[in-house]
Amino acid sequence: MKTDAEAGGDNGMYYSASDLVLLHGDPAVATFDMLEKIFIDLHPCISKAREYAKSDSPILIESAASPELEMLAQAIHNGSERRKESYAVITLSGTTNETQENVLFGDPKTGRRGAILDSNHGTLMIQGIDKLTLPMQAQLARVIRTKRVRSHTNYAEYRYVDLRIIGSTSKNLTELRNQFLFRSDLLFTFRALRLRILKLRERPNDVRNMLDFYLQDFNKRYKTQHILTERARERLLLYPWEGNVTQLEAFCERMILTAPEQKLKDDYIESLLNELYEQDSAFYEQRKDNTQPIQPELTTAVPQSNDVYRDVVAACLKRNNGNRRKTAQELGISTTTLWRKIQYYHLNE
The missing domain is CATH 1.10.8.60 (Helicase, Ruva Protein; domain 3)
Structure with a gap:
């Protein structure tokens, strides 16, 4: 990865090819003026974003992955006092807790500092913030609140960070919170400055x-x-x-x-x-109907519950032989919160 000195005047972050799946440096080229010329129906959203750009607080953009989403995030960066600093983007979809920790906070084995420190003084765009694991949500909430990142080598040492975080999601975070999949403190931190990109059909x-x-x-x-x-x-x-x-x-x-x-x-x-969007689905429905059923012994065990978080808690309890203290540590919650979830999900029956 290039250093800040090597990056020169370009405010996009640089990463090696192996990083590009999760972490990529998109030069922030879009501006609010550019967006207003292209997207007439997004003018109310763009006007609100102009005001939010004055703040250093986290911003939440509710939108499916789209060019508008990426351009709006870039425009917020370019419309702020951080426009001359770094702008980096990470994508969390399909990543594990360990991968998320390495990407966000660095990996001591490889010497990488992580996206948060790499984006110091600039802007970090987190695509799919709803995909953050609960332990990573707790760490991110702590960074936003204290503006400090804990050292990998000495947990008593912290490094000060000053960055703006933009998160995006296509999910209802309030509903995820009700399912104990998203932390309340992080939800309320991001929802204060919220933008919603209307779907194209609207x-x-x-x-x-x-x-x-x-x-x-x-x-x-x-x-x-x-x-x-x-x-x-x-x-x-x-x-x-x-x-x-x-x-x-x-x-x-x-x-x-x-x-x-x-x-x-x-x-x-x-x-x-019809060819592109109707016949395609009909073809796969036909294939599904004509496919021989898979033998039960060849399938992996699938949780019976429709509540994903219940299955996570149950799996952690089983893995730790019912030890609530270890289970709470693994989930990144207190033992009191774990007890409430056990009662709520009837896991003690």
Whole structure:
């Protein structure tokens, strides 16, 4: 990884290729002015973000993964006093507690400092903050509250850190809190400065702008001159686009690449939508119906409960032979909280 000196004037963090899955340095290039020109229907959200950028407190962005999410986070960084400092992004989906600790707080075995220290004085974007394990939630809440990170080699030593944290989620954190999957202190810390990016299907003006942009962009890229008929255009404007801008972009490229004629008619659009988003699911449903059932002895044991946290607590208790003190330490909670959860989930029966 490059040092701050080697990074020069670029405010994006640099990491080795092995880090890119979990930790990547995205140069923060987006600005609020740029977003306002592109996303008309997001103006209220962008205006609120401008005000939040003045603060150093954590910000929560409620949104599915999308270009808008990444651009909004970059704009907040560039609209703040930290714009000349580092901007780093980490993704937590599918990671273990150990991996999360190494990525956030460093790994003494490899000598890496971790994303929090690497982002000191700058901004750290945590994508999928709902994926944080409970022990990591506790550590992150402590860092936000005390502005200190504990040393790996001496637990009595702490290092001061000054950074802004932006968290994103597509989940209902309040519901996760009710299921004991998200800490109350972290929830209330992040929800004070909350932004919500509306889904693309709720933003008709943005769909129109993005459709025009991608049509022009792919025509230019592939040296074509395709145009949409009025009915075809209307069909695309009314489509829900559950995958947001990413789905719309991919569809437009395919639409241009396989267009049968210069004018893109509604029957072609309808057949393409059906091929990409309807026939696909039907194919897998058919495969599922025609697949021979898996023998029970070949499957792994699946918890019977629909409550994931109950299964976690039960598994920890079993692993520790019912020792509540060890179980509480492993879960990162107090023995009193563990007792309450045991009562709540009827695990003592």
